[in-house]
Amino acid sequence: RQTGTVETDAEKHDVEYLTPISIGTPPQNLIVDFDTGSSDLWVFSTEMAAKDIKGQAVYDPNNSSTSEKLQGSTWQITYGDGSSSSGDVYLDTVTIGNLTVPNQAVEAATKVSDEFTDDANNDGLLGLGFSSINTVQPTPQNTFFDNIKNNLDAPLFTADLKHGAPGSYNFGYIDPAAYVGNISWTPVDSSQGFWSFTSPGYAVGTEAMRNHSISGIADTGTTLLLLPKSVVKAYYEEIQGAQYDSNQGGYVFPCSPTPPDFVFGVSDGIVTVPGDMVSYAPVDSANQDCFGGIQSDTGIGFSIFGDVALKTSFVVFDAGGLQLGWGAKN
Numbered sequence: 001r002q003t004g005t006v007e008t009d010a011e012k013h014d015v016e017y018l019t020p021i022s023i024g025t026p027p028q029n030l031i032v033d034f035d036t037g038s039s040d041l042w043v044f045s046t047e048m049a050a051k052d053i054k055g056q057a058v059y060d061p062n063n064s065s066t067s068e069k070l071q072g073s074t075w076q077i078t079y080g081d082g083s084s085s086s087g088d089v090y091l092d093t094v095t096i097g098n099l100t101v102p103n104q105a106v107e108a109a110t111k112v113s114d115e116f117t118d119d120a121n122n123d124g125l126l127g128l129g130f131s132s133i134n135t136v137q138p139t140p141q142n143t144f145f146d147n148i149k150n151n152l153d154a155p156l157f158t159a160d161l162k163h164g165a166p167g168s169y170n171f172g173y174i175d176p177a178a179y180v181g182n183i184s185w186t187p188v189d190s191s192q193g194f195w196s197f198t199s200p201g202y203a204v205g206t207e208a209m210r211n212h213s214i215s216g217i218a219d220t221g222t223t224l225l226l227l228p229k230s231v232v233k234a235y236y237e238e239i240q241g242a243q244y245d246s247n248q249g250g251y252v253f254p255c256s257p258t259p260p261d262f263v264f265g266v267s268d269g270i271v272t273v274p275g276d277m278v279s280y281a282p283v284d285s286a287n288q289d290c291f292g293g294i295q296s297d298t299g300i301g302f303s304i305f306g307d308v309a310l311k312t313s314f315v316v317f318d319a320g321g322l323q324l325g326w327g328a329k330n
């Protein structure tokens with residue numbers, strides 16, 4: 001971000017994290033949401049109806065000398081928040097930083113739901129989940145990471161998301177300058193296509209850790225930290241005036257004083273979500289109530305360690321060791 005530009009409300013509350021990529025020849029530059037909770041690389045495209053495009057950059061396969069249509073292939077995806085998109089598929093060159101995959105499946109959207117049309121800043125998604133849940137039919141395609149991981153020094157990537165500031169994704173190496181102390185490692189179960197792990201327990205504020213396993217996924221594409229109802233209830237019981245607000249669809253509480261920290265275990269270590277990151281966003285300019293960054297995972301089947309949890313740490317997604325590493329940020 002250049003100095004002097006105004007921070008948008010979305011940026012103020014870390015709603016999503018967007019990263020530049022290049023597609024095709026000559027390179028077409030788009031800015032997309034890197035999403036460890038899904039495994040499709042799809043982009044706004046010239047194949048969409050004009051009414052569904054509101055400010056986004058689009059991929060034009062006809063303007064790329066290296067694009068090749070994957071005849072007969074289609075895709076359709078629906079995300080956990082109900083948003084969705086669909087389209088057809090091209091193979092083309094994709095570059096992220098100094099890394100290039102020559103024949104990456106680029107899923108060109110023909111249709112997107114309103115959530116995507118109304119998000120002018122986001123030109124698509126780049127899935128960093130496991131390729132087993134890629135939605136391309138009849139033949140599922142590999143993610144960018146799967147296509148490049150054997151050419152990296154190590155088959156891993158790291159996410160260093162920040163609060164109200166640009167973060168970084170690195171591929172193939174762990175930057176020792178990005179974290180302090182030891183990284184806590186925990187095994188990943190990739191059988192559902194996600195970066196799933198089980199936290200052994202949690203604590204509210206300075207209380208003792210409670211032995212309560214929490215199984216969930218590390219999902220950069222989900223904004224909040226979605227946990228079991230019992231855990232969420234125990235957390236908000238510690239905040240004066242906190243209550244479930246059906247209008248807002250979640251727990252709301254007075255923005256001040258700062259709520260207690262939320263701590264969860266990762267193997268032998270702990271991750272602390274500072275209280276000031278839990279008061280996610282004011283519900284309206286009038287009263288001083290805040291929508292909580294910790295909400296219930298009811299109906300999903302497991303918990304989601306979204307950006308509210310991930311931005312506290314330097315996180316290593318290690319496909320070689322099938323493990324997640326959580327380090328304290330430098």
Ligand SMILES: O=C(NNC1=NCCC1)c1ccc(Br)cc1
Nearest residue numbers: 035037079080081219221222300
């Ligand atoms: O959709 C998911 N993650 N990514 C994104 N959300 C919104 C746009 C991108 C998601 C993944 C797994 C589970 Br379980 C719940 C939600």
